[in-house]
Amino acid sequence: MNRLLALVKREFWENKGAIRTTPLVIGGFYVVAVLMGVITMSHFDADGYTTRMAIEELGKMSSDVRETVLYEGGLASSVFFTIVMSFVVFFYLLGALFDDRKDRSILFWKSLPASDTLTIASKLLTAMVLIPLSFLAALILTHIVIGLILSVTIAVSGGNPWTLLIAETSPLKVWGMIAVSWFAHSIWALPLYGWLLLVSAFAPRVPLLFATLPPLIFSVLQGWIEFLQSFTLRGNLGSLIKDWFFNTPAILTAEVGDGHAGPALGVPLAGDFDHAVTLGNMLDRLFSLQMLVGLLVAAVFLAGALWFRRRATEG
């Protein structure tokens, strides 16, 4: 266990920019956007009249409405983080078993008493747990800073930030929901992660092409040859990947449901899952038949990655 954690720490050292700096920069964008909003407002509203009126209006709203807006706003603010995080994980895993082969430092890593299984486990753990945790920490920090800015703005304009804002938020629920959705997504995405590690372990160069071209070509061919479709589980590979992407348990888009728009899990196009943001809907995906098949696929890919990793120093 200690060795596994040491290896995860090494992943963090190597990818500090992607793992730590990137989410902070995204948080910075949010904060700057809010600050710019507040400053712009004060510029056109020098005597603060409009702001006061707005805050008064806010006070007239029912507490329920404020609560819902803050809750769903909180969930929705994770979308940008989720999207960037997906890219970070994608490129992290593509390089995970490739970079040290390229610069030959694999010979140093293999001189240490850490098995290839442990090495791959550390990379997977980094992608599934460490990176989401880091993004979550940045997201929480962002929420707190924005909450402070808004509180000060409300207070300066004579409102009570406690009753209008802070008491209406349910931060633990928002953060918990986002955290669960991200970790659920980590499991959901295992077939992809396994594939990326497999490519990373065998690609002689440009792992990006090796990762994207085969499924692309295969999908196109499959779509083209209608005949093949009759043999497959559910449509062709392309539509399988599409379904997988659209159904992710991460909060990714908004959906219009019972008269109002709110954050939604994945992209609500395909019909086999409910896209409302609830724990039940996240778990539904993880205990689905598709997920089981996905885990088997992931296991095959990971075994392949291990096979190639073992032989990476041949020749």
Next chain:
Amino acid sequence: MTPIISAHGLTKRYGRTLAVDHIDLEIPPGRIVGLIGPNGAGKTTALKAILGLATYDGELSVLGKNPATQRAALMEDVCFIADVAVLPRWIRVSQLIEITERLHPGFKRERCMQYLAQTKVTTGQKVKQLSKGMVAQLHLALVMAIDAKLLVLDEPTLGLDIIYRKEFYTNLLNDYFDEERTILITTHQVEEVEHILTDLVFIRDGRIALESTMEEVQERYVELMAKPDKALEARQLHPIHERELFGRHIFLYDNVSRERLQGLGELHTPSVADLFVATMKGGQK
């Protein structure tokens, strides 16, 4: 004494070529073995098999373990430097020390710091900021701070200047080597290691061309710089190699007594490099 490395019929095939061809080898503890061969002779391939970095056929046991299936466990007692500059370039010296300490049960931080204190390497630096010689010093400091039973060096000083090379082997000999440790070195710069070796293994075309201790080598082989009029006579005593230097003929003999050669010219113990050239050429006839 149980051997550190024991190979029987060790074979490695790349497609149709045999990189290592049924090698039998036993290396006892407390030796410094030079594995010497021309490019493509199978040295690195053999080392890779020993280190668990490549699959192989035949029997191979290193410290009683099977390198192909027990690499991680084996690396607790084996260190290797596979030429210079394989340390990851992005890492900081302090991080390198920390990860080695956390993964290696036999690593002694104080000892590593002592060695580093003798160099210009500082813990805050990244490997990419270091010169090639400093990277080699750093790697050696890490390795010497590990209480390993077997140290494998594959061209450890390639591309370093003469000062670093000398220092590298001096440190290795003075601070590291003892009766329990075994060092296996491959290198092209034979002259540099010949005075520290206890054993010699020549490898050619994947086979062992010579396996001997240095004492045996000194007893068995003799080099004769023949007097000009004795060259013909010397040639009749079946030298394994003949070369010409400044018009004088130099013969290398295997198992010919010194008494017989005494009158023919000056006798020397051949250098490993000359012996190597003779052995490699001799076998090709």
